[in-house]
Amino acid sequence: MTKSDPSSAPHADDKDDQVVSQYAWKADEYDARWAFYIEATVRETLRRTPLKSGQSLLDVGCGTGALLRALSKTHPDAKLTGIDPTREMLSLAGDRLPERVILKHGRAEDLPCEDKSFDVALSCNMFHYLREPMRALREFSRVLKPGGALVLTDWCHDYLACKLCHIYLSCFDPAHFTVYGTADCRELLTEAGFRDVEVERYKINWLWGMMTAKALSPA
Ligand SMILES: C[S@@+](CC[C@H](N)C(=O)[O-])C[C@H]1O[C@@H](n2cnc3c(N)ncnc32)[C@H](O)[C@@H]1O
Incomplete structure (x- = not known):
C-alpha cells in the first residue's frame, strides 16, 4: 500500500472553509503547541478502540497523524487509513507515517x-x-462493515470549562461551530442508526473535559 498524493484536486468547499483555512495556517505549529492535549486524547481514544489484529481502521480528521502513528506501532498488521481536508496537515502526516498507511484528502461529510x-x-x-x-454519521455508517465499531472523541459540554470555551469561541472564532454534551452525542448516534451506543466522559487534566462515544454500525 502507498500513500496517496495529498496535493490532488481541491475539494469544492475548500476555499470557503474557515476550519480548513485555520488548520492550513496553524499546521506547522500544531503538534508542538497542542502536544499535551494530542497525547492525552490519542491515549484515551486508543484505550477505547476495539481494533483487532489484521483489521482495517479509518481515522477521519487525522490531522498530522498522531493517532495513526501510535497505531502503526501497536498494530503493525492493521490496515490504516487517514482522511483530512487540510492539505498542510495531511502533508505533515505523510512525512511522519510509514508508507503502508494510506492518506486521502477528503471530508467526513463525503x-x-x-x-x-x-x-x-x-x-x-x-x-x-x-x-x-x-451527514457525517451516515457516511461513517456507510463505510463501516456491518457491526463495525465507531469511536468518537471530542470536547464535552457537560464540563464548565468546555461550556465557557464554547461561549468565547462562538463570539470570536468564525471556525467554531458547537460543542456537544454526552446526551447530545448519544441522541445523534442513535438517530443515525448506530446501536449499543456508550458515551463516557472524563477529564484529561484538572480543567478540561472530554468524551468518547463508542457504538456499532447497523447490522
Ligand atoms: C483539532 S484537529 C485534530 C487532528 C487529529 N485528529 C488530532 O487529534 O490531533 C481537527 C482536524 O479536523 C480536520 N477537519 C476539519 N473539518 C473536517 C471535516 N469536515 N472532515 C474531516 N476532517 C475535518 C482539520 O483539518 C484538522 O486536521
Missing part, C-alpha cells in the same frame, strides 16, 4: 471510501467542527 470497507472508524478532536454532523 468520505472518499468504498461502502462497508472498515472494521473501525474513528475521529479524535474533529466532530465539533462539522456543520452537518448527521
